[in-house]
Amino acid sequence: MSIARFWRETPRRYNLGGSKCTICGTVYFPPRAVCPTCPRHRQTLEKMVPFQLTGDGEVFSFTIVHDAAEGFDMQVPYVMALVTTVEGPILTGQVVDVTPEEVHIGLKVRATFRKLREEGKAGVIHYGYKFSPAVDSDVRPPVRGPGVPSETTTPAPSDRASA
Amino acid sequence: MREVAVLGVGQTKFGELWDRSFREIGIEAGLQALVDAKLGSGDLGGLFLGNMASGTLLDQEHIAPLILDYAGLAGRHLPAVRVEGGGASGSLALHQGFLAVASGHYDFVVVGGAEKMTDVPDTTANAIISSTADHEWEVVFGATLPALWGLIARRHMHEFGTTREQLARVAVQMHENASKNPLAHYRNKLTLAQVMGAGGVAEPLGVLDCAPLSDGAAAVVLGPLEVARKYTDTPIRIAASEVACDTMAVQHRASVTTLESTVAAARRAFARARRAPADVRVAEVHDAYTISALIALEDLGFVEKGQAGPEFESGRFAPGGSLVINPSGGLKAQGRPFGAVGVAQVVELVRQLRGEAKERQVSGATLALAHDVGGTGATSAVHLLERAN
Numbered sequence: 029m030s031i032a033r034f035w036r037e038t039p040r041r042y043n044l045g046g047s048k049c050t051i052c053g054t055v056y057f058p059p060r061a062v063c064p065t066c067p068r069h070r071q072t073l074e075k076m077v078p079f080q081l082t083g084d085g086e087v088f089s090f091t092i093v094h095d096a097a098e099g100f101d102m103q104v105p106y107v108m109a110l111v112t113t114v115e116g117p118i119l120t121g122q123v124v125d126v127t128p129e130e131v132h133i134g135l136k137v138r139a140t141f142r143k144l145r146e147e148g149k150a151g152v153i154h155y156g157y158k159f160s161p162a163v164d165s166d167v168r169p170p171v172r173g174p175g176v177p178s179e180t181t182t183p184a185p186s187d188r189a190s191a
Numbered sequence: 192m193r194e195v196a197v198l199g200v201g202q203t204k205f206g207e208l209w210d211r212s213f214r215e216i217g218i219e220a221g222l223q224a225l226v227d228a229k230l231g232s233g234d235l236g237g238l239f240l241g242n243m244a245s246g247t248l249l250d251q252e253h254i255a256p257l258i259l260d261y262a263g264l265a266g267r268h269l270p271a272v273r274v275e276g277g278g279a280s281g282s283l284a285l286h287q288g289f290l291a292v293a294s295g296h297y298d299f300v301v302v303g304g305a306e307k308m309t310d311v312p313d314t315t316a317n318a319i320i321s322s323t324a325d326h327e328w329e330v331v332f333g334a335t336l337p338a339l340w341g342l343i344a345r346r347h348m349h350e351f352g353t354t355r356e357q358l359a360r361v362a363v364q365m366h367e368n369a370s371k372n373p374l375a376h377y378r379n380k381l382t383l384a385q386v387m388g389a390g391g392v393a394e395p396l397g398v399l400d401c402a403p404l405s406d407g408a409a410a411v412v413l414g415p416l417e418v419a420r421k422y423t424d425t426p427i428r429i430a431a432s433e434v435a436c437d438t439m440a441v442q443h444r445a446s447v448t449t450l451e452s453t454v455a456a457a458r459r460a461f462a463r464a465r466r467a468p469a470d471v472r473v474a475e476v477h478d479a480y481t482i483s484a485l486i487a488l489e490d491l492g493f494v495e496k497g498q499a500g501p502e503f504e505s506g507r508f509a510p511g512g513s514l515v516i517n518p519s520g521g522l523k524a525q526g527r528p529f530g531a532v533g534v535a536q537v538v539e540l541v542r543q544l545r546g547e548a549k550e551r552q553v554s555g556a557t558l559a560l561a562h563d564v565g566g567t568g569a570t571s572a573v574h575l576l577e578r579a580n
Contacts, residue, residue: 091393091395
């Protein structure tokens with residue numbers, strides 16, 4: 029993957045910047061230009077606003093990968109999961125800081141900023157979100173990555189969907 | 192719109208064909224189909240060629256005229272078009288060929304499907320097949336095509352109680368079926384213990400839950416049904432040709448255990464043909480991974496949602512059962528040359544409906560269904576084929 033191709037998605041991959049439809053309230057990740065939920069979806073074209081996910085969620089399904097994706101060879105076996113976020117969207121990502129045997133459907137997780145793979149075809153290091161188990165007493169703030177363009181600032185609390 | 196019939200079929204052996212080139216296998220299948228149809232090339236209107244990834248697998252794009260050229264037809268200046276839709280490329284080419292004849296713009300067309308998977312290392316081929324999933328939001332984070340199907344499998348087990356052994360049974364049956372198919376990539380039989388004990392790829396899926404990387408090509412000749420008897424005693428009518436799409440990524444689906452694209456394509460196909468799933472006696476369904484076959488049985492309407500595991504275990508879908516699934520051995524054992532798969536499914540079903548399937552013959556089949564999937568279900572195609580009276 030070229031440097032520019034990865035770089036242009038950093039607001040999403042580093043900071044979970046999604047979008048929200050101001051008509052029906054549905055949250056999307058990654059952000060979408062139009063709302064697939066609204067019946068007259070063409071009218072939503074100018075109605076999508078940035079919305080940042082907290083990164084909290086739970087494992088919806090998981091698989092233990094032995095035959096790695098390109099650039100992930102050094103990480104096998106690793107756990108890939110579908111994670112249902114508290115805001116609604118499901119994300120695909122690794123579950124780390126836990127043995128594969130401990131992962132189960134329903135496991136509470138939180139997004140964490142990590143190195144994804146050591147080197148792409150262009151020789152760059154890719155960073156983004158993975159998930160690690162969350163504990164009830166967890167008070168640490170959601171982990172954010174560096175270099176965030178200003179347009180993806182956290183929305184006002186009233187703009188957040190409830191869990 | 193005119194009725195469309197399959198007049199001829201052809202297919203190469205599937206497997207690791209080290210000594211054969213892409214253009215060689217492409218023209219072998221196409222010329223076989225023309226000979227089978229007893230059609231002179233002068234009658235031909237054009238070529239539609241299903242192929243997933245010749246650019247990355249072979250460093251060769253623009254392959255439709257290449258195949259036409261080496262089939263000896265460059266001087267006729269016929270139109271030749273490549274069609275791509277991931278693993279469903281062959282079925283999409285068939286859909287285009289069907290529309291071209293149905294519309295009346297062309298009378299006779301060849302629809303081919305071809306893929307040469309083994310000219311690159313397995314790791315490269317696996318990265319290429321994973322590019323039929325969403326690269327930006329699935330693959331970049333470590334997902335592969337089998338990993339995404341592994342996520343689907345785990346959730347199906349969680350929601351419906353599908354067991355590891357039920358998944359393994361699909362692989363065992365496909366190898367049993369392919370043992371009677373001389374064109375199959377794998378003709379060896381497997382035991383449940385072998386499948387369940389094989390190394391993991393994306394748990395719960397192991398190596399023997401996954402279809403192989405194969406080379407191969409298949410082709411059919413299509414023409415108007417009204418003149419089909421001039422060319423063949425057993426014209427096979429295409430009763431429906433339907434394609435449907437869904438979200439690119441698994442994560443965006445309302446349910447990850449249902450391929451809504453398959454549900455939609457099947458509903459449209461049965462409605463158009465005015466038939467029901469119960470009328471089908473033989474089908475070739477997408478079984479790239481063992482879980483894919485079970486979900487296909489549900490989404491095509493052959494069993495209730497969630498019931499495919501126990502229903503498959505009952506033997507209902509094996510030869511001699513009420514509906515025979517993948518008599519060819521399916522993608523799992525006949526092999527998986529991506530762009531050729533959808534066309535090869537129809538080649539097998541035409542042979543079944545004509546009564547030419549020899550040891551694999553399913554008795555009493557008059558209606559057959561072909562089901563092809565691209566990626567994790569962003570594209571599905573369903574074709575219904577019927578022996579014309």
